Amino acid sequence: MLNVFKILGPVIVLGLLAYFGTTSPLIPIATAIVAAFLVLLARHPQRAMLLLFVTKPIVDATWAFRIPILELTLLQISGVVFPVTVILIIVTHRVHFVKLVGRKTIFFFIAINVFSLLTYMVNTFIEDPIDLKIVPSIMVLFQVLNGFCAYLIMPYLFPKDEDRKKFFLVLIVAGLFPVLTGILQVVGVYQGRLYKGTQGTQRLSAFYYDMHTLRGFATQTVFAILIYLRTWRQSYIQKYMLLSFLGLTLIVLYYCYSKAFLATALFGILAYSIYTKKYFVGPLLLLLLISTYFFVDPITAFIDQNFFKEMMFFEGTLDEQNTGTLLAGRLSRWDLLLSRADTGDLMALIFTGYYYGIGSVTHNEFLRILLGNGILALVTYCALIVILFRQLSTTYFKQKDALSLISIVILISLLVDSTGIVPLLRPGYTWWVFGIISLALNRDAFVKPKVLETPVAKPKLVLV
Secondary structure: OHHHHHHHHHHHHHHHHHHOOOOOOHHHHHHHHHHHHHHHHOOOHHHHHHHHHHHHHHHHOOOOOOEOOOOEOHHHHHHHHHHHHHHHHHHHOOOOOOOOOOHHHHHHHHHHHHHHHHHHHHHHHHHOOOOOOHHHHHHHHHHHHHHHHHHHHHHHHOOOHHHHHHHHHHHHHHOHHHHHHHHHHHOOOOOOEEEEOHHHOEEEEEOOOOHHHHHHHHHHHHHHHHHHHHHOOOOHHHHHHHHHHHHHHHHHHHHHOOHHHHHHHHHHHHHHHHHOOOOOHHHHHHHHHHHHHHHOHHHHHHHHHHHHHHHHHHHOOOOHHHHHHHHHHHHHHHHHHHHHHHOOOHHHHHHOOOOHHHHHHHOOHHHHHHHHHOHHHHHHHHHHHHHHHHHHHHHHHHHOOHHHHHHHHHHHHHHHHHOOOOHHHOHHHHHHHHHHHHHHHOOOOOOOOOOOOOOOOOOOOOOO
């Protein structure tokens, strides 16, 4: 009973403190989650991590509200709490990463980030000692750390098959909040947020800041369901419920009008046909998808609304002055940022970048790393992607399992998203992306080998 009060006490107090001064009913819930996490962390780090994953969609829905006195959002707090928690677990449990794939490249990339931040802080302090732009830059470092901390710690916390089953079940449960709120917005139960797209398209955002956040959680749910269905046995009712939930999730993704998810689906089909050596399946599925453009009106409207400028560009009918508006104006933005990079210091461009806190304004992860960290960091990150892709391919051909194959598609999804947004600065996205990839690659890294005992022969009695 005393343990219950130890948990409920801080939860209730922090929930009440969070409630005053805000109109969001999610704030006390999310604050209670953070408090419960801290209580669980000491004795049950695996449960604490599962709590973070299952409640992350709720925490991210509180983006518009700040906790009184602290003046911080719970997104910012969780973005710092996660890497700090992982570091504490690593230190207190004396975790060694000798067997982790790509560990040296990851540590080197993190070191470059720290060096780039310190260089930027020194230069900024020299120019203006009270410049407040340093704080967002520090937050960028914590955001980047989130994904790699997930990669490092997930195999340690979930080393066994039953642990991984529990983890993917939690990812599916985590999808209930974003998917159901998205469906309720689709049917008109509440207004919610709408993210304006091309040609006046209203993209679904539910309670989240933008469409990309909702799409990220929905994509997480799709991959988790597919892995769970293909890896562990379920009863008929369980399988029916999972497939139904998968259908609802795909509806939400459709109304997000996401080009990135469509591209991921196409590349995923190709990867499936190549890796499973079912070379006719991929082209047939692609042909089926392409045919829907001509025969299914909603799909026709979807493609025309989202790709009309790109289609005009390939047809040669797009005005030259409008070419900068391709990909929602990203081309002109990239051209402007690259032109500024040409006029900067070459040594800084190679080793540290120009502005570590450049953030999501680049709308391209590779460009953000180039301008924020330098060419050396960009080469290191690309090398890490190559290492992960190669090792995932090797693992799949050895294991022939769904986890490895879908992890390859997840890595492809990361690359696709990196061309239009900055995934490394989205902790809710990188947690599951790098977490799942690490579980596929490093599933045996922390499994203790079984010691085979040699039976001792019993002495025989010899009668003389």
